[in-house]
Amino acid sequence: MLGEYHVGRCTRNCHSLHRPLREGEWYYSVVMESGDDYVRRDFSAESWKGPPEDAIGWWKNRMPTAAEKKLVLAPPEVLIDLLRQMGNFPEKAKTRYLLAIMLMRKRLVRPWEGTADDSLEEGAMRLEVLADQSTIDVMPCEINRAESESIRDELNDLLYCEADVVSADEETSTE
Numbered sequence: 001m002l003g004e005y006h007v008g009r010c011t012r013n014c015h016s017l018h019r020p021l022r023e024g025e026w027y028y029s030v031v032m033e034s035g036d037d038y039v040r041r042d043f044s045a046e047s048w049k050g051p052p053e054d055a056i057g058w059w060k061n062r063m064p065t066a067a068e069k070k071l072v073l074a075p076p077e078v079l080i081d082l083l084r085q086m087g088n089f090p091e092k093a094k095t096r097y098l099l100a101i102m103l104m105r106k107r108l109v110r111p112w113e114g115t116a117d118d119s120l121e122e123g124a125m126r127l128e129v130l131a132d133q134s135t136i137d138v139m140p141c142e143i144n145r146a147e148s149e150s151i152r153d154e155l156n157d158l159l160y161c162e163a164d165v166v167s168a169d170e171e172t173s174t175e
Helices: 076-086 090-105 145-159 163-174
Strands: 026-034 037-044 055-062 071-073 109-111 125-129 135-138 160-162
Touching: 076 090, 076 135, 076 145, 090 109, 090 125, 090 135, 090 145, 145 160
Parallel strands: none
Antiparallel strands: 026 037, 026 055, 071 160, 109 125, 125 135
């Protein structure tokens, strides 16, 4: 089983310039070991000189602006239902596999710990839905770098919506 690592959210401050990151500003985040823990440090683009030697990982991001809409993830039931439905579309196997990994990370599903049976296709992974203990079989897929961005965009379009859209839907359903 893969280990789980907890990395904090953006500090919203430049580690080297000791100033807040501004709206819309590009910044770099770095994860480094600190004893038995991991620390995150954020750097403004102007102070960035590349990742420190002891960095485990790093990435580039942009501070949100006040005008940007906040996106929210679809409810867990919708995510699980989408994972099930995507099984009917072989051309969506890679997207489905990434969705399964995302749902494991969000602890909505986990690898099934039951006994093996003949119904599991060779090479497939069986996942247990934590909410109802049902199972879903997913075939692992290799995804190359060129495909990863388009699959990520497809998942984002499927799984996220603007927060004010969700609020409006909730208001209408309560009337």
